[in-house]
Amino acid sequence: MSISHVMRNVVCVLVASMCAACAATAPALTPSTSAPTVISSATSEPTAAVLATALPSTQTSTQTFDGERAYESVVQQVALGPRITGSEPNRELGDQILAQLAANGWMTSTQAFSYQGTPTRNLIGTKGNGGDIIILGAHYDTRRRTDQDKQKPTEPVPGANDGASGVAVLLELSRVLDVDKTGKQVWLAFFDAEDNGDLDGWDWIVGSRYFAANMTVTPTAVVIVDMIGDRQQEIYLESNSNRELATQIWDVAQQMGYGDQFIKQMKWSMTDDHMPFLERGLRAVDIIDFDYPYWHTVQDTPDKVSPESLEHVGRTLEVWLEGDK
Numbered sequence: 001m002s003i004s005h006v007m008r009n010v011v012c013v014l015v016a017s018m019c020a021a022c023a024a025t026a027p028a029l030t031p032s033t034s035a036p037t038v039i040s041s042a043t044s045e046p047t048a049a050v051l052a053t054a055l056p057s058t059q060t061s062t063q064t065f066d067g068e069r070a071y072e073s074v075v076q077q078v079a080l081g082p083r084i085t086g087s088e089p090n091r092e093l094g095d096q097i098l099a100q101l102a103a104n105g106w107m108t109s110t111q112a113f114s115y116q117g118t119p120t121r122n123l124i125g126t127k128g129n130g131g132d133i134i135i136l137g138a139h140y141d142t143r144r145r146t147d148q149d150k151q152k153p154t155e156p157v158p159g160a161n162d163g164a165s166g167v168a169v170l171l172e173l174s175r176v177l178d179v180d181k182t183g184k185q186v187w188l189a190f191f192d193a194e195d196n197g198d199l200d201g202w203d204w205i206v207g208s209r210y211f212a213a214n215m216t217v218t219p220t221a222v223v224i225v226d227m228i229g230d231r232q233q234e235i236y237l238e239s240n241s242n243r244e245l246a247t248q249i250w251d252v253a254q255q256m257g258y259g260d261q262f263i264k265q266m267k268w269s270m271t272d273d274h275m276p277f278l279e280r281g282l283r284a285v286d287i288i289d290f291d292y293p294y295w296h297t298v299q300d301t302p303d304k305v306s307p308e309s310l311e312h313v314g315r316t317l318e319v320w321l322e323g324d325k
């Protein structure tokens, strides 16, 4: 997300209008030679461009979100190396995400396109037969340059919190979420090319913008998780997010005893993967802890992330979706 769009609450109105102006400029998306996948519905016939693994979703989960498991995923993702859009570790992580989703009984599809001559790929898992569609999203790419690092401004970002934490929460939810119990259809969306904004002519939130532009369903809610694993967790309300939806989620967190982490005060205004959905008039929320001193530095490493923080977010979403277990 963009720091230029990040300010204290007192100037939120100005910031919001800047974001809208910025977002009105469509990224120069160039379809790749193979036709990009248009997500029409989770039950559509898979095309050649869609990697689909339809497994029965009959098993019901009595598991609960495990922060330790999610933390293992953070460590494992960082061990792959920086997951920069177009890089081999990015491709490898994408393949691993698809495999884990399939193993957990989700139907998977991919949405490939080219951006600035770079192969870019969103990953989607779907499960459930309910009428309402809920999308949970996170970016899985990492920023190619640590431009907030005063000592080492030209390294790639390790992305333990900024990238891996959101992916880890979604993957652990794919294991434990009882989608039948939600009565809804749940989509897990892993966006590429979120985090190279303002580098080499790249825009922010490219993957989610492509996804939203090609979406032909109308989700009732879109919830983005980004940078939510900080050991010193403090998740404030984000000012662009849908207020009603955010209140629902923060209320659940408080009921679960996470009121010190989910703080019901507005602090930041972010250009993040929720924006393309808000711009389409959809209810979307960004769950983000932007009070993170290691943002876009070489120090965004797993030791800054904790299993407990991941668990607070995962369990909150689990209970918000399922109701009490």
Ligand SMILES: [Zn+2]
Pocket (backbone or CB within 6 Å): 001, 143, 162, 195, 296
């Ligand atoms: Zn970032």
